[in-house]
Amino acid sequence: MINKTLLKASAAAYGVSLNDTALDRFDQYAEELVSWNEKINLTAITEPDEIVMKHFVDSIVVLSKVDIPKGASVLDIGTGAGFPGLALKIARPDLNVTLLDSTEKKLKVVKDIAEKLGFTTDEQCPADEFGIPYYDMDKEAVHIIHARAEEAGQQKEFRERFDYVTSRAVANLQVLSEFCIPFVKVKGHFIAMKGPEGHAEQTAALGAIRTLGGSIPAQGRPHQESPARLNRGGHVMDKTQLEQQNALLQQQLEVFAEAIRQQKLAMEESDARVAELTDIVNHLSEKLRDRDELIQEQEAQLNALRSQLLTNGAPAGATIQKVSNGDPLKSKN
16 A cells, blocks of 8 residues: 555665565555544544655654664553554564553554554553563563553553653643653653644743653753654754755655656556557457357358258268158168
8 A cells, every 4th residue: 555665765764774574564554544544533644655754754753863772661642543652663573562542442443453463462561460560572562551641640550660651742742741751760761752843842841841850851952953852843953953954855855756766667567568468458359350250151151051951952872861650761862
């Protein structure tokens, strides 16, 4: 369904490498997302290329901005259709990903999609004898939590249990911080995925962030590149950053151009194959016409022979058998 070349190249432009298994899973993810979206409202984005750029790439670009170690525990709050959590799991199967949402029907959809992608799912994280969640490096597991974030964050089995907490398109940063920071381990990280309004929200949320025990690293402050906001925080960029941004945009343009070229080549190959098949069909049709003409000619000869038999009687040397009572009578003319 999706253009895998576009996805792979766009991810590579951000330094994220996707293998064939990941690309196949993203392709199936897109198909399932569009199919489920006809039954339940999950997303307004359903065009293949938009799914690639606005859902998949926008989710996994976190990996180019934050160095998440192998086996880290990641909680995605307000996962919705699985962004960014399930997308991160596809790109990095080694991560121990938990998806939390307050809408049960959306979680059922995400659970179904995850299982069709080959992941195992459970609705409660594995826990030790004291009820504290742990992660056993099961690369094929995705954990599902149906709960309200503001309530789950106060429960001992979830409070301060995750290395990384992510959230995308859920609430403004002040409210989001109150939802998410309680889940973060000491020395852990909350990655808030924000758009152009990110810096203004950050300023308004500073008090809440500090009250909750959080702090904003230097790279997340104004005039610096913010990994938490994926360089979309509305802050001022210097000349070097602008050049890097332009270079990245140029790479993306090249990716689109290459994708279009590949599509044109595929269409040309398809047209050539259609022309070849058309020639074969025409040739076979011509042979069928010749055969029909031969059959008609032979039928005409046969009819002529039958007419001759009816007019002249049996030809010399023929044997006629009597079919009424009596012995068969044989005579020669």
